[in-house]
Amino acid sequence: MALKDQFQSPDYYNLDDLFTDEQKLIRETVRNYVKKDISPIIEDYAQRAAFPEQIIKQMGELGVFGPTIPVEYGGGGLDYVSYGLMMQELERGDSGVRSTASVQGSLVMYPIYAYGSEEQKKKYLPKLGSGEWLGCFGLTEPDHGSNPAGMLTNIKDKGDHYELNGSKMWISNAPYAQVAVVWAKDEAGDIRGLIVERGMEGFTTPATHGKWSLRASATGELVFDRVKVPKENIFPTVKGLKGPLGCLTKARYGIAWGTIGAAMDCYDTALRYSKERVQFDRPIGGFQLQQKKLAEMITEITKAQLLNWRVGVLMDQGKATPQQVSMAKRNGCEVAQNAARDARQMLGGMGITGEYSVMRHMMNIESVITYEGTHDVHLLITGMDVTGFNAFK
Incomplete structure (x- = not known):
């Protein structure tokens, strides 16, 4: 049984003088959430290598998903220092919990906001921001980690849709995600981003087992076997790495x-x-x-x-x-x-x-x-x- 969370934040150089009252309030809010809802349960989940699904909704309500995304799209409209303080407090509780939030905000919501069409933003961002949906990010492949340019996952233009084939590995949130932002090469060899939804035929997310690390985080693969992806799901303008x-x-x-x-x-x-x-x-x-x-x-x-x-x-x-x-x-x-x-x-x-x-x-x-x-x-x-x-x- 873990001891009561008595954490006191070290601040040897009075950094609090550099933060606004709002930033300190945000930090305190997330710190209190971690003390109340993460610390008492996280050891048990890590020992069992289980993912605490309830944190998805909790973190959505807390506002840690996409805090720098504008409010009209379901984000928090906050500054980056506030975002950093949120991540600091979440990882103080557990790296896996922070990973869940990082992936959702920086790797799923951010690309949809930065590269997506207006329709994509309106369809996906509010649900991701609230925690109704969980997202994941597919870049790393079994044979291409530090060198993503060598990716083999590809899309082919089939007239009214794209056909997606390939696989991704070490994907945080994959087993529980409703939405995946996936990077694949088109027929010209350009890297394109597209949004793949759970339920699309040929799309599976097998879980990764046997981890000694991030045991309370859900990790999996993304497997695409002739997945039909609607053309409106591709990011319209961004190309390349x-x-x-x-x-x-x-x-x-x-x-x-x-x-x-x-x-x-x-x-x-x-x-x-x-x-x-x-x-x-x-x-x-x-x-x-x-x-x-x-x-x-x-x-x-x-x-x-x-x-x-x-x-x-x-x-x-x-x-x-x-x-x-x-x-x-x-x-x-x-x-x-x-x-x-x-x-x-x-x-x-x-x-x-x-x-x-x-x-x-x-x-x-x-x-x-x-x-x-x-x-x-x-x-x-x-x-x-x-x-x-x-x-x-």
């Missing part, structure tokens, strides 16, 4: 904030434990090696908080580059990974049990460090940005 990569920039931004939520939870857990756990007749927090771990954790978390705030401001100004977002995503993953590892050591044997969140965070981050651009690929994105040389090829 810039379509899916534009979505991934938004999602990576949310991940940068989310991972620091996980790191903050690990730090807060370790700090509290260090004051309560007595060995050699005193709390372990009084020993130098434990203080070293805590000092390094809070230093890295503070640096990451400043990085995330700054990239959030740049996003709101329309100035953030994909490369800047890459740096924040990669940094957040590394900070969270190290915080989880150090916190686990500080908790000793208790650190591997479900009584504390640390081991679950550690396992989850192993997925987050890989998806939406692996750690090494983000490193090379920064490397190419500063040198001008492409090390990918």
